[in-house]
Amino acid sequence: MQQTNPALHSSPADVSARARRSWNATDLSLIAVFAAVVAVSAILPAIPVGQVGVPITLQTLAIMVTGIVLGPWRAGAALTLYVAVALAGLPIFSQFRGGIGVLFGPSAGYIIAFPVAAVLVGFLARLVFRRLDRHRFLGLFAACTITSLLITHPFGIIGMMINAKLDLGAAIAADVVFLPGDILKNLAAAAIGLSVIKAFPRLQSRP
């Protein structure tokens, strides 16, 4: 690649919290486009995958890839933007839901978890890229799965306990059915995230 203006693109030296405040045009547009990617993954019809053609929606996958590709701060901003715009009323949550009412539904916990999950997976993915030269795929898969287990599912369970008045056992039982699918999506997210970073190596130089 040619030397481009650092005010527009990231430069490797620019690795600090300061970078958060100095988001440039490309950062803003990456944040906006990935917020849109997450929106599209929620509203697009589920795609059939594998020999049996089990239909899956890709939202959790999109969130993990966003974290891997954009890093913690930009990914967190992208997911915050997505959630804010959806809560403001645009029908871009799954099943074309939108509006502040979603916060009162049983899936509220998962939705609040989105930005937090994006930050954590982004942070872990940056660690993987910095520390590992081999087995990066496994490292990214681990990053996604740690995030699922530590953030997405616990938040989801707490949300169901509060909004649907379920006790812990019932909430866990309702949540756990999503776990196998999430593990599969994490495998895909690790592979896709790795491929995107290979195609655009410059992306990972930014925190």
Place this chain on the structure above:
Amino acid sequence: MRGHASLLGAYVERNSLLHAAPLWAKFMPVATLSVLVLMLNSPFATLVGLGLVVLGYLVGARLTLRELVQPLLRMWPLILILGAFQWFRSGPETAFTVVGNIAVCVLAALLVTLTTQSQRLLDGLVFLARPLRPLGVDPERLGLTIALMLRSIPYLVGAAEDSRDAARARGLERNPRALILPVFIGAVAYAHQTGEALAARGLADSDDDG
């Protein structure tokens, strides 16, 4: 690039009190009602809440009965499963309160969306972000980023359809990588291109040269 599908479909054009009211005058009562029914947590409060919501739909916003019932129909699996579960666990009163409260809150919030044009909702969001300025949130740039996001959705839907067609043409329609990866690669390329155009127009510069 594909045509632009309108996502801004929630708004229903009517000539009513709520349509004419400013956003905050709708949002505040909705928030208050939601908090109240959740806090009181009694079947009576839920019943009153439901009554107010129905009144808001039919009288306040002059919406039809169908427009009121439609969102409930979309939620029926939740209402049924959760209701049955709570009935079995704690009896009919709790079941009514839990499910009824969710219905009140969701319907009330939707009432704001149904009676407000989405551009005004987004302006409201940008307005709400103003106190966050000390944290580095620039409302102007937030508005621009929202515009960029909305503009990207139809493009990405088109790209996803294209990659589905391309995967099918190569006999890879069940291969998740062939279906999904091109969308992400395309998204990054598109974002870089947009970033360059933004910079060229001087739109993303937050302040002057320091």
Place this chain on the structure above:
Amino acid sequence: MIIFKGAAVRAEHPATRQILEPLNLTLAEDRISIIGANGSGKSTLLKLINSLVLPTSGQVLVNGLDTARKGSSVRRAVGFMFTDPLSQLIMPTGREDVELSLRRRHRNAEERRSAAEKVLDRFGLVHLADQSVYDLSGGERQLLALAVVLATEPEVLLADEPTTLLDLRNEERVRRMFRGLEQQVVFTTHSLDFALQADRTLVIDGGRVVFDGKPTEAVAAYRRLSVRDVAHEEPRR
């Protein structure tokens, strides 16, 4: 006035590849065209002027402003038109996009609206202003993109192959629009007819300016160059 002082651009990977050799130029003419093969460095040269690309060595000055140090002032003084108008138009309709351009000048929404109306009127685009940009034809989009760029009244207009995606009639429309502008205009093009519509023409090849002078002579030089390069290739069957 645009001045290149030994400005060069080197690739990051591999670091040895030179995209643009050190360049010393003073561009003062009203209309300057740049021609050359794909990948010759035309676009890079153009982006240097708008500080979209910074020189890896040397300097570029636009009306006395250093592009490396005064990036956002330079971008405000220099408008840039892309080949594909859709990469440039951000808002769903032309009117909103023009208003977006005017944000910095007019803080007041009412003022902005009337200023946008004036711009649209000046370019004869009022009847298209409220249509989705995706519903416009290629030519209409490019004219709209031009209006959007000129809305902020830049001192210099750069255009990167502005007519490549257009049919002949729309190319003629854009060219006529260019003729009437008071700004200094620097544009790249593959259309040799269009290149002739300038006071001065640069021919770029392999990251170097190989000819710099009168448009007619430049076009002739570019033709000779292209024929010579292709002549030694074996025709294949």
